[in-house]
Amino acid sequence: MEVSEKKPFRELCNEHGIAVTHQRQVLYEVMKSMHGHPSPEEVYARVKKRIPAISLATVYKNIHLFVESGIFREVSVHHGSLRVEMNHRPHHHLVCSECKAIRDIDERELHLQPKQTRLSDGFLVERYSIDVIGLCPQCQAMQSVQ
Amino acid sequence: MEVSEKKPFRELCNEHGIAVTHQRQVLYEVMKSMHGHPSPEEVYARVKKRIPAISLATVYKNIHLFVESGIFREVSVHHGSLRVEMNHRPHHHLVCSECKAIRDIDERELHLQPKQTRLSDGFLVERYSIDVIGLCPQCQAMQSVQ
DNA sequence: TTCGCTGCAAAGGTTTTGCATCGGA
């Protein structure tokens, strides 16, 4: 499940049909060296130390490119605007990786029922929120057509 | 696990120490009648039909109030800005409901390993993304102090 | 040489805030 193995950046770019630019290379290296869940601004601040003239727009464009290529991943598929949950029953979400549509799935239908309430590091569990990410039937049909 | 039972709105407000205003009441009723995962703009459009003079700011303020009170819930705890995942190993997230801190937890440590790849409605599973929502040790300590 | 990439600045979308006024308790 490793997303990017130790592969030269040039090779990664060839695979995805993108040009190897200096900005892109440094951005990639800086990102690989970071930990946690940085925001584009945080990545930008780090890259600026090595390329002071780089623009935030370039950072955004390339982060998107990396995410689309599967080189990096977003922490959440729901990072857009605020959405309110109208289904008050215990359920989780089926999120289509293509069209981003969200469908609810009943908790029992997932055949997953976690029991722990306290993890080893002391974290006190209130609830689990599960996103099942994949392809909805419509997008599967689209893919087989193309 | 029902978040809001059939309880008069006035009672709900008393419990949470908030005033019962006309706007708030209509907003609540309109939201309860909606399905899916509406955005504040969508809620605003609906409420405007009954209170044409209502402002979007009021809708935002009250949605937040409802979410903080537990009357409604957000679809995702990560609705803010884009975050990039730096941990390339299979893992999930511990998200503190107080301070919003995100910590990674190894997939195996969760003792959950779903096996299905296709659900009954045809949805093709690519991966599971699990947020374990609860209180981190620091916030638990904070709560017991206050 | 060509087409994609970059930097800049401006625009766009979403959400928050300050403030005067209004209204529920």
Add this chain to the structure above:
DNA sequence: TCCGATGCAAAACCTTTGCAGCGAA
């Protein structure tokens, strides 16, 4: 009456876009 709630407008973010010039292939 009083303090919280509202509406408005402006500001504050975060992100995207248009475009002229630059640079990788």
